[in-house]
Amino acid sequence: MSRNVLLLPGDGIGPEIVTEAEKVLRKVNDKFSLNLNFESALVGGAAIDEHDTPLPDETLAKAKAADAIILGAVGGPKWDSRPMASRPEKGLLGLRSQLGLFANLRPAILYPQLASASSLKPEVVSGLDIMIVRELTGGIYFGQPRGVRQLESGERQGYNTYAYTESEIRRIGRVAFEAAQQRGKKLCSVDKANVLEVTVLWREVMEDLRREYPDVELSHMYVDNAAMQLVRAPKQFDVIVTGNMFGDILSDEAAMLTGSIGMLPSASLNSEKQGMYEPCHGSAPDIAGQGIANPLATIFSAAMMLRYSLNEEAAADAIETAVSKVLDQGLRTADIMSAEGRKVSTREMGEAVLAAL
């Protein structure tokens, strides 16, 4: 049985890093006879330039037909002055929403070989391994009504709506409780229940779910405190679950604790475990086209895809082991370079992983 993998390179460094991930995937495809077919399509700024829309129908159709998707990154200054509805980001948000990818899993892991890259003291972050479960198709990202209106006073007011239904909260809660069951059995739900009604409901639904997962220890934390605790003592966390906006902020903060955001993958899943896999970092337009971007977050995303959407554990393990070997050899792209490392380009890093496979 063959499976379709859609490659969406996107903008900025996206094409360079997806190229390396594709090579790695083609290699394990042969080695483990995975029977994967590869297609590619345009999204984001690249699609705007070609088709005047960030999410062409053809791309959406291919995405729906795919078993899994690898996305590079979208956006860049070239398209920053466009109106909200036709910006590159709408391509990404449209894919999340149209494919129902409500569960965003973002690990923040400190790779032992890169311990010194963190801006935090070694004792605070050594061995760090957190999983952030972010709701991805609801909350203030998609809430209606939204816009900018003219008030009677003559001045303008911008407004957005932060909303969640019980069922939206429950389904992301289940994903998080299940992730905690597979890991350290500790789940921290982050909200602002002392101020926002929508998160009072969030907390209530998480509390309800507790009974179904008696082996998981559930706690609640206000978002401001969570932002502090991640800096103070990040190892207190196992799995964190939160809404779309708080998850955007906290997952980036958590990723940066490791000092190597160029290493961190993410998965966005729907209820059929169909998924889109992308690096946690952005399109980095400032270094695009220079061949110096770190392809490892995208290569790790490919491994995550094999594990979560395609059930190919052995191939996923092989990729992760190969990356670990390459790091042991001291190979480093510019973003993770240190005194002892040997600096390599995007392509050299990709080739090294291939060789280690």
Place this chain on the structure above:
Amino acid sequence: MSRNVLLLPGDGIGPEIVTEAEKVLRKVNDKFSLNLNFESALVGGAAIDEHDTPLPDETLAKAKAADAIILGAVGGPKWDSRPMASRPEKGLLGLRSQLGLFANLRPAILYPQLASASSLKPEVVSGLDIMIVRELTGGIYFGQPRGVRQLESGERQGYNTYAYTESEIRRIGRVAFEAAQQRGKKLCSVDKANVLEVTVLWREVMEDLRREYPDVELSHMYVDNAAMQLVRAPKQFDVIVTGNMFGDILSDEAAMLTGSIGMLPSASLNSEKQGMYEPCHGSAPDIAGQGIANPLATIFSAAMMLRYSLNEEAAADAIETAVSKVLDQGLRTADIMSAEGRKVSTREMGEAVLAAL
């Protein structure tokens, strides 16, 4: 001409730390003939217990009549299960809103004597001195409509509204540009203009203001990136301006970079420079009543009050110099204790500042 200072101890460690700040204020009142009158009133949980409301009319009347307010902290588990409208936090939010305290200034400063308390590497945080300007009476904290409603499907939906008018953005923008003029002349406005319409308007108004402050270098950053950059390289910032919710999160994150949130004061000002001054930390119910809380954030808040609302620069300087001396002497409350320090209680710390004055 006499001035009225209202003391609102609030909950948890609030009464203990406000007591020490009051002693310090009484001492500089005599020494510098400031002609301050002191009153006190109940707010938060303490007011709920006594009057069944977090913000009694009498407290609000006294607050309106005061030239400046010192607040300890509000909230605690005792009142956590109360409905949103009658929680301790509503006392604080009510004061902010009723007094029009729209400008919240939160410095994140690393005191050289406490450099080792930070969880970040010394080179990343040494000399850190950021000012966060947070909008405090608008945004999603106060936006209407809000609540939990029953949908036709039978399930409940929680919702809040994130809204800002041009004039609300402009007045907090001015405060931030002026703060930057007094400091390093760099202002970073934080938004999520790639997703939220309300922050597209925010960015537009900040851009408009740029022309009035040609000596200030304005930049824009998405909130997820700001949360990362604060961890990666916090010293790149001088003044940050942002809305109520993002400001709540980022100011706590920034405060924690110093490792000594027990040291950081804050000011909340209205357009007449009337102000409420409070520590950045919360009511810490877990250590309340034990006499071990750090009173220095509240004592620094008193100094900020003298400077911003009462125009008593010399008295403010005297307090700050006294605290610095006490830190030089090695006195430390538990939260900032280190190998070389001498551990003291809340009261001993207060007495030491008095003695150093």
